[in-house]
Amino acid sequence: MKFFDLSDEFFRPAWKRLLVVAITVGWACVEFYGGETFWGVVFLGIGGYAVYALFVTFDPDKTPAKDGEPTNGG
Numbered sequence: 001m002k003f004f005d006l007s008d009e010f011f012r013p014a015w016k017r018l019l020v021v022a023i024t025v026g027w028a029c030v031e032f033y034g035g036e037t038f039w040g041v042v043f044l045g046i047g048g049y050a051v052y053a054l055f056v057t058f059d060p061d062k063t064p065a066k067d068g069e070p071t072n073g074g
Contacts, residue, residue, distance in 0.1 A: 006053045006054060006058065007058075007062065011054060011058065011060075012060050017050075017054040017055065017058065020050050020054060021047055021050045021051055021054065021055075024043050024044075024046045024047035024050055025043070025044065025047035027043045028040045028041075028042075028043035028044040028046075028047055031043060
């Protein structure tokens with residue numbers, strides 16, 4: 001079992017993936033603004049990993065769909 005299962009059906013809609021990236025990168029900006037460089041770098045790294053995992057390598061066709069939801073995105 002993975003700690004974060006990025007192939008979960010929760011991440012099928014693009015707006016949810018974008019929201020995860022926006023929250024992590026946004027929080028990194030908050031930390032940098034507050035002078036907390038370490039935590040800013042940590043959250044920026046998490047945001048970078050989220051971009052890679054949720055947009056670069058993510059394939060919504062390979063994730064299981066909820067009952068009644070079309071699998072081809074249409």
